[in-house]
Amino acid sequence: MTMRVGLLKRILSCPPPSPAISFRCSSSSSITPEATRLLKVGDVLRESRRFSESDVARYSEVTGDRNPVHLDADFARRIAGFDGGRVVHGMLVASLFPSVIASHFPGAVYVAQTLKFKLPVYIEDEVVAEVQATHVRENKKRYIVKFSTKCFVDKESLVLDGEAMAILPTLVLNK
């Protein structure tokens, strides 16, 4: 049986990565000092995405969440009162946050997330996920970072709001 150790304790007790085994997709040696940019408080990472009918169907299959508000346009409109029809699963929209963080910091480990689902997201809406660093703390060559996490639709409607905490192996931004 695998010994289970708390995430924070596990990550922080693990030796930091050697230069030869980089946490990053691009090796640190290829980054010139001028090009190196470190994540700092206030920085915003963004990603936009439209969820298709196929995305929602595939997400339903893999998670087992077959709530008819996501799969049945008639139910969503007539019974649940969603004018725009089928609603994208909230947790699928929320998956953008760890996705954005991991795309900039491969090897990031998620520790916490709060989510307030404020408005529905409909299929094919353009969703912009914004993840803003609000607090950075170094501990044993790892970085415990708090983020404000928001999703917008139509560039101004806040549909999902919350906060996340992740442990990053580095603060070097490679994007």
Next chain:
Amino acid sequence: MTMRVGLLKRILSCPPPSPAISFRCSSSSSITPEATRLLKVGDVLRESRRFSESDVARYSEVTGDRNPVHLDADFARRIAGFDGGRVVHGMLVASLFPSVIASHFPGAVYVAQTLKFKLPVYIEDEVVAEVQATHVRENKKRYIVKFSTKCFVDKESLVLDGEAMAILPTLVLNK
């Protein structure tokens, strides 16, 4: 453009379902008074699940989250220090909560969720999701319910902890 109205306001301003248009999978007429069981504070809904390599790969594809801790066993073990190899995405584990709720209450709308990822979940671990009603409030024939939400592995290790709030169309349990 679809008018976006806040989730709580939208759901609570929508007329309650008529007996002819049931929110439930089974029609209410088939439930005898003796068989009708209403969700009450303290009730626990459970679901168990093992996430396979294929589940994690499909989830990565649909969400775009390709963090190597989920996809590369060598990276997960040697670099990130996860003894059990590839880690299931935390948000995939968390998807069990709305899934459990929707399976008992089709048409449920998720309003909020908090998540603390306490221990890693490895591929093929048996995860038990427990959703316990902690507060129930009626408003215009809908039910605003708070849940304690927990996931366990090996029946005792608390891997994921948090709370959820959802609007249910009924309190009748059909499972």
